[in-house]
Amino acid sequence: MTANSPFPRRSAKQWALAALAALALVAAPASAATAASLSPSDGAGVLATAHKSPFSCGKTFYANNWSGGHSPNGSIDWQTYGSDAINGETVRATAGGTATFDDEGGTSYGKWVQIVHGDGTRTRYAHLATMVRNPGQTMSVSQGTVIGTVGSTGGSSAPHLHYEQRNSSGVVDTSPTVDGVTVSVGQKKAVTSTNGCGSSNPYTxxxxxxxxxxxxxxxxxxxxxxxxxxxxxxxxxxxxxxxxxxxxxxxxxxxxxxxxxxxxxxxxxxxxxxxxxxxxxxxxxxxxxxxxxxxxxxxxxxxxxxx
Incomplete structure (x- = not known):
């Protein structure tokens, strides 16, 4: 599953909007076949949603944006950092929107969630051990709402959280930003979550x-x-x-x-x-x-x- 950000012709105003939008991009879950069908002709779109880490306040994990062979290019694997073991960790919405739950069994994403945000951008959370809703169900979520736990379902060889940010056309952002930290292809950074810090109950x-x-x-x-x-x-x-x-x-x-x-x-x-x-x-x-x-x-x- 590979998708590259296109560079269509734009006016000066459109380029300015696109530059501002590059501060944050989101993702949406789908099958391997769907992701593979994306191409530069799908357009880049305008992405403006600000994302927190998909983990609880104070938790630190590695965000690994692999330089080669990762599918799709630009997606992040969240992995264990220090004493915070990733397996079984609570997964939270990085921004508010409408979440859809699915389960691909032993292939591709396994148990996964897609959240469509208010600006049409999307995020994906894959290889989950558990989800708070059954496959096929949807729910409205706020930033910080619990959606599942980290696991190793689907095409995963070890527990981790596969995470993507996509624009409204489905194109993956290859330099996603979470909690103010941009992680470009080839980079691995430790990110400490501020998701839910000092906030109210994430549920309604x-x-x-x-x-x-x-x-x-x-x-x-x-x-x-x-x-x-x-x-x-x-x-x-x-x-x-x-x-x-x-x-x-x-x-x-x-x-x-x-x-x-x-x-x-x-x-x-x-x-x-x-x-x-x-x-x-x-x-x-x-x-x-x-x-x-x-x-x-x-x-x-x-x-x-x-x-």
Whole structure:
């Protein structure tokens, strides 16, 4: 899978825009055959999305942009650096957009994710051990949202994260920039992630509960989190999720529960890194009691939202 950036004729203004766009480029997952079909005639496009490292805050890994034989040319292999072993490491979106999940089995990318960003550019994350959605599913993600873990699925001989930045036409950027570090072909650089540093929980209630749900109520759990009640008007289903605000990325006690009036309570509780839930129950026209906890701080609603 090889694609080279073309140099079409442009006006002075277009060249200026292209120069600014070269600060950041993105990628989109596809099969080996799809990537191989790209050619210079596909155009370079304008790329402006700023990308963080695909790992948690403070994690340092090598970004290796191989000088020859890497497919496609310009893609990065993220590899172990020092004491931070790459295998099983959490993988995060380098920028926000719409993620699509796929699995090519024992060939090519194996388990992989493509994120299409707001400007039409794309990123690819391949050879994953696990993904947060099943193949064929999509979800909206923010910068820092967890999408899977590092593995060695597909055409991989050792655990690493294969990463690409592509423009809106699918052409691979051969000098991608992450966390302000540009890694050109032939270079290997250690990059320390600032993805999620000092930020809020990378998940949203709608991301956790899924398409069709909307937040209808919420309650703060002091400064340590918030619990949410969502409803899908199309199916009559309720959903409760509790998001942490502290100890993000570190498993700690968190819970979420949902109880339709006249029925038993369903609870999800344990030591989780970001949230508890989703707890879903179908209860059209029925009052529900809901709530959750983070650590010792909890909330329990009365029976309400009976419509």
């Amino acid at each position: 209630p709608v991301e956790v509960c899924g398409s069709g749900f909307a937040v209808i109520d919420q309650a703060a759990l002091g400064s340590v989190g918030r619990t949410y009640l969502l409803y899908n008007s199309g199916t009559g289903s309720n959903c409760v999720v509790t998001l942490k605000s502290t100890n993000l990325g570190t498993p700690s006690a968190v819970s979420a529960f949902l109880e339709p009036q006249g029925a038993s309570r369903t609870t999800d509780s344990g030591n989780f890194a970001y949230y508890a839930g989703p707890v879903k129950r179908s209860a059209p026209g029925t009052c529900v009691k809901w709530g959750g906890s983070v650590g010792s701080t909890s909330y329990t609603s009365p029976f309400e939202h009976c419509g």
